[in-house]
Amino acid sequence: MMFMRAFALIVILVAAPVMARAEASTPEGFIGKLADRALALVTDNASSMTEKREQFDRLLSETFDMEGIGRFLLGRYWRQATPEDREAYLKAFNESIVYTYTARFDEYSGQNLVVDGSREDGQFILVNSRLVDPKGGPEVRVEWRLIRQGDAFKVADVVIEGVSMSVTQRQEYASVIQSGGGEVRALIKALNDRMARLKSSNS
């Protein structure tokens, strides 16, 4: 009996951290879970491309702060934009993210995301992770910038080998808007044009 109880205790003790990691209540667990969900989607061969896009769209809206990111990417131009332009822009932005990333799903070749730890940074939590190639390729450093939303988290930025996706897009968008005479519409048009181009070249 003593043995059984000790065994049960060990199982609970050993299992507890594993369960905590799988739960989304810690930043590390949140990223681990996000990676699992993304992996399931990427390796799903049964669904059609349209279905995958829908699922990825849902994953994004649940785990990424798309509104906050979209606003951040526009920077100071957000304030100048009319409500209609904001809506059109957010739609074009969301669509372009979904489309470009689902198109890259087939590039996946067995890498794992290893979460190393997290730290606070103002209103954010930064989670360090590494993309590890089991075939011995070079490791890729990935840092996640999370914001807290109630009990949950949402991703505000992904930094790959020191290159921030949000900052890169923000700078690129600013350049498009500036050369378009400071008009947010110039960016909306550029995003929609690129979308049309990508769609026609991929089908």
Added chain:
Amino acid sequence: MRRSILAAVLATGLLAGCASQGELERGEVYDPIEPANRLVFAVNETLDTFILQPTAYVYRGTVPDPVRDMVRNFLAWLQSPVILANDLFQGEWKAAENTVSRFVANAPFFGFIDNASGLGLEYREEDFGQTLATYGIGDGPYIVLPLLGPSNGRDVVGRVVDQFLDPINYAKGGDPLDSDDDVDTFQMGRRIVGAVDFRARNFDAINELKETSVDYYARVRTIYKQRREALIENGTPPAGAGGTGSSGEFDQYVPGGQPAERRRSSTPSS
């Protein structure tokens, strides 16, 4: 001799430019000669499309993986003296030790086979542009170099200094600024093979970067800046800085669901 003076004058001018950047928004790249840069960038892009990309495609398709690894290993090995010199200039004694150990460990096969990485001696790139940055020199103006691509005032100076730090340029009693035929051909070949190898290795990634951008020039410009910052920090951001060099920009981040207007609005440029 005359060329060294020219180089020195050029360097002083470029570094002076590093000190005098106008008002910039956080994370923005100082690019005072943007029209000229865009022109050179367009020419480089054309060369990439018609020469580098096809060459890299054929190289990737015909040369087997292990051989391409050897090529890359050899190129990295040749870079060792320059990396070592910069490790020392930066007072990075551990890194210097690492560079020397790597060089020695890989010497038996002239760098073609990278045994060092397996021994935990990872390759780490250093150059004089990074050294200058650790001395507190700013980026300076963004410059797109013909053939060589994105750079900035500081890194152009760094490139020139690195030529002086490369022992190969002194082979056969040469002067780094004087052209000796054999040495020049070798260095040129090394650079071309390096470019083809880089393009082949990042073939899809670069094409995607291009295809999915709305302003490829602006995208490359900010990526160059961020990558250089990451290399300068050697992947370990200074304590208290909280993340990457770009994290300052996130002061302005307003999460979704909250009104953006709570921030003081800066006057939009018109």
